[in-house]
Amino acid sequence: MTADSTRRDVLIAAATTLSALSMTTAAAAQLSTRPPVPPSGPKKTLGMILFDGFELLDVFGPLEMFGMLKDRVEIVMIAPKAGPVKSGAGPAAIADFEFADAPRLDIVMIPGGIGTRREVNNADFLAAITAIAQATPQVATICTGSGLLAKTGLIDGIKATSNKMAWKWATAQGAKVLWVPHARWVEDGKYISSSGISAGTDMALGLIAKLYGKDMAQWVAHRAEYRWNDNAGDDPFAAMNGLTG
Numbered sequence: 001m002t003a004d005s006t007r008r009d010v011l012i013a014a015a016t017t018l019s020a021l022s023m024t025t026a027a028a029a030q031l032s033t034r035p036p037v038p039p040s041g042p043k044k045t046l047g048m049i050l051f052d053g054f055e056l057l058d059v060f061g062p063l064e065m066f067g068m069l070k071d072r073v074e075i076v077m078i079a080p081k082a083g084p085v086k087s088g089a090g091p092a093a094i095a096d097f098e099f100a101d102a103p104r105l106d107i108v109m110i111p112g113g114i115g116t117r118r119e120v121n122n123a124d125f126l127a128a129i130t131a132i133a134q135a136t137p138q139v140a141t142i143c144t145g146s147g148l149l150a151k152t153g154l155i156d157g158i159k160a161t162s163n164k165m166a167w168k169w170a171t172a173q174g175a176k177v178l179w180v181p182h183a184r185w186v187e188d189g190k191y192i193s194s195s196g197i198s199a200g201t202d203m204a205l206g207l208i209a210k211l212y213g214k215d216m217a218q219w220v221a222h223r224a225e226y227r228w229n230d231n232a233g234d235d236p237f238a239a240m241n242g243l244t245g
Helices: 003-029 056-069 123-135 145-152 167-171 199-212 214-223 236-240
Strands: 044-049 073-079 083-086 092-095 107-110 138-141 185-188 191-194
Touching: 044 056, 044 123, 056 073, 056 199, 056 214, 073 083, 073 092, 107 123, 107 145, 123 145, 138 145, 138 199, 145 167, 145 191, 185 199, 191 199, 199 214
Parallel strands: 044 073, 044 107, 107 138, 138 191
Antiparallel strands: 083 092, 185 191
């Protein structure tokens, strides 16, 4: 055997070893389909409020995150009437329950959307979400959904935020709310509110971190191939819309 052939055999063997190591490392680094924290205790029930003209991403961004936790969270849709509810963009979602028949919830979420401008003047709608929010341990709003909750008076004296492009309208719904203009999302007691549209997904992951730990929230984000902005105060859109504070 010549020196050249020996050198070639050594290089081939080394390359084969490196390839095997690389494959082993990649396999070890692959995201597990099993959550990092095992389930414990009974399932929580999350209710998403729907109304004509809701914002699609306000609803389905947060629900996609919580939907990764089927072993510990059940999701239901609630509206003034059961059945299809049309979004502001056109596509409809199906409400499982009408307000009168809604199950007891552990989490309730109130989205925003163009329909909020109508519902803030709907006494029956406001009375229904007031009753649900009062009875629910964790209340979340997305985008201008905080304007709806503000109109009920439940968050008077509570810190909250909202969509920065709709800031003037949203904050006008509750003069006694402690509005925080520069925030991706804000938590105050059992209430958690997020800024505009996409911020609801970051807020939902923040809520998952609160309920199940940050490792769980990161796992959910990674499964969704979503880059989670986990800094609740990182809000460039406030300055873009001339808001300070």
